[in-house]
Amino acid sequence: MAMTETEQQTSRCGYVAVVGRPNVGKSTLINHILGQKLAITSRKPQTTRHNMLGIKTEGAVQALYIDTPGMHLGAETALNRYMNRTAGQALRDIDVCVFVVDRMRWTEEDELVYERIKTLTCPLIIAVNKTDRLEDKKQMLAHLQWLNDKMPHAEIVPISALHTQNIDTLERVIGQMLPENEHFYPEDQITDRSSRFLAAELVREKIMRQLGAELPYQITVEVEEFKQQGRILHIHALILVERDGQKKIIIGEKGERIKLIGQEARKDMEVLFDTKIMLNLWVKVKKGWSDDERALRSLGYQDS
Known part of the structure; x- marks a missing residue:
């Protein structure tokens, strides 16, 4: 899984949409990748309302992470509808999609996200979050196989966003999938937001x-x-x-x-x-x- 010396020296840059249902750990994941708090978090679903760009430059690789509102069922108010539209817009012109799911659970809202992303032509990574809480490894392996059967072209990476487990592996996989490009932002810039x-x-x-x-x-x-x-x-x-x-x-x-x-x-x-x-x-x-x-x-x- 490690990059070759040539890959490490190749300038890569691209947009990485981090999608998933509400409260699955998207913002926590992005904060740990960036090494500082930019995206707000709480236990309450739908905390994130806007797409926000988090910029991570490491060596020759610049990944532009888009933190999206959780896609949710129902659109009772204009704000709800705005959040679902915003999450959907993040999928335009992206280079990699990271679909964050919660260890053993698959809900109607996970299915909603899957329906939105299944026609994407860019590389797809399934980040299976909170795997540190699982004791039954056999059960987890069966679930990972189910995910693999459902999305056979995706790369599956088990992680714990909260405890930063396997985040380096996830970043390495993302880096390998990004297109060869000059960097879009200065090395020290961390977000596009004011x-x-x-x-x-x-x-x-x-x-x-x-x-x-x-x-x-x-x-x-x-x-x-x-x-x-x-x-x-x-x-x-x-x-x-x-x-x-x-x-x-x-x-x-x-x-x-x-x-x-x-x-x-x-x-x-x-x-x-x-x-x-x-x-x-x-x-x-x-x-x-x-x-x-x-x-x-x-x-x-x-x-x-």
């Missing part, structure tokens, strides 16, 4: 992690100010919800919840931006934004 976008996503992650069970999906974050003054980066972020009750939940008793959200988001921002952060958060009610196509566009939910 710092404002990353800041907003970090705030949204902390809300979803703390209030996943209490808060539905109708929440988004808009950065209104992003300004470096001396050694301090000042960030003002507006948290938009749909109902007064949601606003109260986020603020919490005597403002304790929003204070904690801000503290946790600020810690991650200081690591990501490598500077001292002054973060101010506000909560505002904007009724019906998640099912309003115009409101979604104004908040940055635009098809590419």
Whole structure:
């Protein structure tokens, strides 16, 4: 599986779409590959809403990873429909597709993803995630054989995204599949997204992690100010919800919840931006934004 010396010296670059049903570990996988946190994660399905490019340059190989929203059944709101469209758009003009599946489980939503990718002509890798939790190896081998029979042209790589097991093998397989190309981005660039976008996503992650069970999906974050003054980066972020009750939940008793959200988001921002952060958060009610196509566009939910 190791690359030859000639392969290592050949300049390779291409787009790698990481697809799968919600909450299967796509964002965690990309964060570990990149060696730092760019994609937000939580146990709540549909945490990822936008396609985001994570750029990994190692020697002669530059892989451009596209983190996609999980493809899910149903399209109850404009936001749901946007997320499914966004995930589908990531499959255009890609060079490698990594289909992340969860060890022994195969659901209706896995089947939905399979239906979307089965006609792709680019190389396909099935990354079987969370295999570190399996004790019955015979059962796993039977499942891997089932996957192989279903997608005979795919390369199957068992991994654990959370514990970074076999990630190096996955990267090596991806690198071998990428086309010969000059690199598209500078060696030190890690994403195509703006710092404002990353800041907003970090705030949204902390809300979803703390209030996943209490808060539905109708929440988004808009950065209104992003300004470096001396050694301090000042960030003002507006948290938009749909109902007064949601606003109260986020603020919490005597403002304790929003204070904690801000503290946790600020810690991650200081690591990501490598500077001292002054973060101010506000909560505002904007009724019906998640099912309003115009409101979604104004908040940055635009098809590419």
